Amino acid sequence: MEGWYCVKEQKRCVGWVETYFKDCLCNLRDDMSFGFGLVSLLCWGLAEIPQIVTNFRTKSSHGVSLLFLLTWVAGDVFNLVGCLLEPATLPTQLYTALLYTVNTIVLVLQSVYYDYVTKCCIDRKAKSDHTGEEEKTPLKGNKGVGYVGIPIPKASPKPTPRREFYYTSARSLAGSDTPPFRAFLRLPKSGPSALGNDSSSSDDESDTAAVFSHSAVTQPRPIPRSVGYGTFLAASANLPFQTKGFSDGFSGRKLLQEHSSHSGFGQLLGWLMAAIYMGGRLPQIWLNIKRGSVEGLNPLMFVFALIANATYVASIVVRSTEWESIKANMPWLLDAVVCVLLDLFIILQYIYYRRFRRQRQSGGGRDEFKDYEEATKHATL
Numbered sequence: 001m002e003g004w005y006c007v008k009e010q011k012r013c014v015g016w017v018e019t020y021f022k023d024c025l026c027n028l029r030d031d032m033s034f035g036f037g038l039v040s041l042l043c044w045g046l047a048e049i050p051q052i053v054t055n056f057r058t059k060s061s062h063g064v065s066l067l068f069l070l071t072w073v074a075g076d077v078f079n080l081v082g083c084l085l086e087p088a089t090l091p092t093q094l095y096t097a098l099l100y101t102v103n104t105i106v107l108v109l110q111s112v113y114y115d116y117v118t119k120c121c122i123d124r125k126a127k128s129d130h131t132g133e134e135e136k137t138p139l140k141g142n143k144g145v146g147y148v149g150i151p152i153p154k155a156s157p158k159p160t161p162r163r164e165f166y167y168t169s170a171r172s173l174a175g176s177d178t179p180p181f182r183a184f185l186r187l188p189k190s191g192p193s194a195l196g197n198d199s200s201s202s203d204d205e206s207d208t209a210a211v212f213s214h215s216a217v218t219q220p221r222p223i224p225r226s227v228g229y230g231t232f233l234a235a236s237a238n239l240p241f242q243t244k245g246f247s248d249g250f251s252g253r254k255l256l257q258e259h260s261s262h263s264g265f266g267q268l269l270g271w272l273m274a275a276i277y278m279g280g281r282l283p284q285i286w287l288n289i290k291r292g293s294v295e296g297l298n299p300l301m302f303v304f305a306l307i308a309n310a311t312y313v314a315s316i317v318v319r320s321t322e323w324e325s326i327k328a329n330m331p332w333l334l335d336a337v338v339c340v341l342l343d344l345f346i347i348l349q350y351i352y353y354r355r356f357r358r359q360r361q362s363g364g365g366r367d368e369f370k371d372y373e374e375a376t377k378h379a380t381l
């Protein structure tokens with residue numbers, strides 16, 4: 001294969017970079033830019049793995065906003081389509097895009113499975129258990145001294161033909177010592193919400209029934225989120241981190257930037273993608289505020305994303321500071337810069353809520369959070 005050539009420096013491009021990354025490194029700036037690009041690629045490859053592991057270990061994904069993940073998927077899908085349609089797409093772009101799209105889809109599937117499918121099954125089981133209980137639990141004749149008002153399933157030694165004796169209604173319960181069904185079958189909130197740290201107390205949480213047992217009090221359970229996230233349409237195009245135009249001898253693909261960033265359509269796609277990606281962080285920030293907690297969230301995802309976006313910006317501006325180049329890359333640059341700031345905010349939220357929670361615990365006599373952590377440990381082993 002005919003090698004590429006750096007005209008100004010009068011030397012050949014770096015061979016392996018040329019072969020595997022279709023980029024040409026002529027000087028120190030190019031080397032640095034390429035290095036930043038590699039770090040960005042690596043960080044995107046790793047970013048979502050810690051959260052996937054956290055979700056898997058806790059068998060829940062209530063710490064991450066599903067809407068946030070969906071905006072990532074939407075942006076990524078358009079990005080991938082753009083990559084496939086665009087002949088100038090660099091191999092690294094395509095692999096990175098594929099990698100984080102797959103990772104994000106795994107996160108979304110986990111979210112749907114743990115927080116919706118599993119919850120649905122628990123609800124159904126609790127309901128059927130309760131129906132069975134209702135039929136078998138007598139309302140009267142059970143109120144001896146020390147009666148705590150909790151119906152004991154199958155407490156009746158032998159069935160009785162008097163059906164009304166077993167009938168339970170809200171009114172009859174209200175008149176009895178027995179707390180209404182939901183009062184004691186309420187799903188124990190997990191983590192801080194179980195300790196009253198959760199300011200959200202979302203309605204769907206309180207509606208959730210679970211099988212009541214002693215262990216359920218200390219076992220962490222997923223905090224369900226409200227459903228109804230909309231589907232987002234987004235278009236995105238990716239900027240190659242190699243933004244340098246090649247010198248004579250470059251006979252293969254042209255750089256994507258030359259194709260799309262200068263075209264009105266490419267720019268439009270870029271701005272749409274930027275809006276979607278930037279807006280995607282807001283549901284996550286809001287979820288943290290609403291819960292007053294970051295339990296279930298792995299901060300490493302945002303640390304890696306922050307580094308990935310920062311090095312992505314660095315790889316572009318180190319390569320060229322010419323206004324023309326910056327202007328053409330504006331949507332991608334702005335997206336990355338804003339995402340860095342938003343990720344920083346989320347990391348600060350994480351630190352704040354962790355500290356805040358610890359302080360609250362140390363204030364109380366009994367360390368309930370320790371109990372919770374213990375329970376989590378046991379639950380995840």
Ligand SMILES: NC(=[NH2+])NCCC[C@H](N)C(=O)O
Pocket residue numbers: 044047072073076100101104277278305309335336339
């Ligand atoms: N699934 C992904 N990680 N996609 C990449 C998103 C890139 C975008 N700048 C962001 O930080 O949101």
